[in-house]
Amino acid sequence: MTDASTRSYGKGFNNGNGGVYAMEWTDDAIRTWFFPRNTALPASLLAGAPNTDDFGTPAANFKGSCNVKERFKDQRFIFSKSPRPYTTHSIPTEKFITKLCQAHC
Numbered sequence: 001m002t003d004a005s006t007r008s009y010g011k012g013f014n015n016g017n018g019g020v021y022a023m024e025w026t027d028d029a030i031r032t033w034f035f036p037r038n039t040a041l042p043a044s045l046l047a048g049a050p051n052t053d054d055f056g057t058p059a060a061n062f063k064g065s066c067n068v069k070e071r072f073k074d075q076r077f078i079f080s081k082s083p084r085p086y087t088t089h090s091i092p093t094e095k096f097i098t099k100l101c102q103a104h105c
Contacts, residue, residue, distance in 0.1 A: 003059045008034040020045075024052045029063030030072065 006012035007019065019036040022045060033055045035041050044051040052058075062068070 003034065005034060005036070005059070007036045008059060022050065022052070022055065024050075024058075025068075025072070027069040029061060029068060031058040031062070032060040034059050 003009065007016045008021075013019070017037045019034055019039075020041060022033045022035070024031045031052065033052070042051070042054040044054050
């Protein structure tokens with residue numbers, strides 16, 4: 001994977017004070033998007049009903065001959081709250097994760 005944005009990792013990420021990562025995991029593909037801090041987030045994401053059709057081109061798009069459903073299972077994701085109390089656009093981290101979980105868990 002190569003991300004054209006140097007703001008999504010390393011010094012660029014740190015100097016830009018982070019951002020928001022979004023991931024879509026389906027039976028056909030695993031996709032990720034990165035939204036740097038202080039850039040517009042998709043309205044559907046802010047509304048707690050993410051529609052990845054509105055997210056633009058993903059930074060990573062893992063699909064093809066790999067059987068995602070068979071090869072990627074029993075995964076766990078750990079959300080770590082940063083030392084800062086708020087994510088991009090002043091959304092409280094707990095509220096944001098709770099909204100996503102209520103909609104999709």
